[in-house]
Amino acid sequence: MGSKQLDDVGVNEYTPELRWGHTMNAAGEWVVVFGGHRRRGSLNDIALLDTRAVEWVRPHVTGTPPPPRGNHAAVVVASRLWVFGGDAPATGLLPQQVYSATLPHDGLLTGTTVAWECPQVSGEPPPLEPPRTRTREPQPTAAW
Numbered sequence: 001m002g003s004k005q006l007d008d009v010g011v012n013e014y015t016p017e018l019r020w021g022h023t024m025n026a027a028g029e030w031v032v033v034f035g036g037h038r039r040r041g042s043l044n045d046i047a048l049l050d051t052r053a054v055e056w057v058r059p060h061v062t063g064t065p066p067p068p069r070g071n072h073a074a075v076v077v078a079s080r081l082w083v084f085g086g087d088a089p090a091t092g093l094l095p096q097q098v099y100s101a102t103l104p105h106d107g108l109l110t111g112t113t114v115a116w117e118c119p120q121v122s123g124e125p126p127p128l129e130p131p132r133t134r135t136r137e138p139q140p141t142a143a144w
Contacts, residue, residue, distance in 0.1 A: 014058045016047035021070030025081065027103050030057075032081055035069050042068035042088045046081070046101065046114050059104070063116035066099040079103050081114075084125075096125040 022036025022043070031049040035042065044065045048057040072086025072094075081101040087093050098121050104112040 014047075014056050016045070016056060017043065019043055019070075021072075021086075023072060023074035023083075025074055025076040027076040027079065027081070032074075032076060032103065034074055034081060034083060035066075035072060035086070037070035037089065041090065042070050044068040048112070057112065059112045059114040061114050061116065063101075064118070065101075065116045066097070066118070067094060069094055076103065093128060096128060097121075 016033055017038055019036030019038050023034050025032045025034075029051050031051060033047040033049070035044055037043070044067060046059060046061065046065075048059055049055070050057055066083055067088065069083075069086035069088055072083055074081060074083045076082075079102065081103055083099045083101075085094065085096060097118055099116060099118050101117075102115040104114075
């Protein structure tokens with residue numbers, strides 16, 4: 001990683017917003033962060049972390065990105081980010097559509113373009129289920 005330390009990530013002119021419920025995936029020599037929740041709603045942005053320069057990069061985006069979301073699933077396969085499901089505070093669970101973004105694959109991040117699309121998918125999606133509330137298992141009590 002050169003002379004930069006991990007603590008130096010995000011000190012350049014672009015730093016992604018604070019968020020939770022986002023996804024983070026490895027794609028070659030960079031890390032892809034997508035979406036998530038924040039205090040003022042949800043996000044649908046992509047941020048790239050160049051792991052060689054230890055620097056955040058905001059790509060140029062084309063196409064129509066998915067609606068803002070958090071708590072979704074995402075994976076990178078063959079230089080494409082695939083996003084599915086999730087929720088948004090204002091609308092609850094989102095429609096079960098698949099979105100795909102072409103990621104740069106040449107290792108050069110400066111001036112990169114990410115192209116979104118919503119491909120036609122055949123077949124039935126997995127059943128829609130709301131998030132579950134976890135309950136604590138009862139703990140055994142000792143009888144004296």
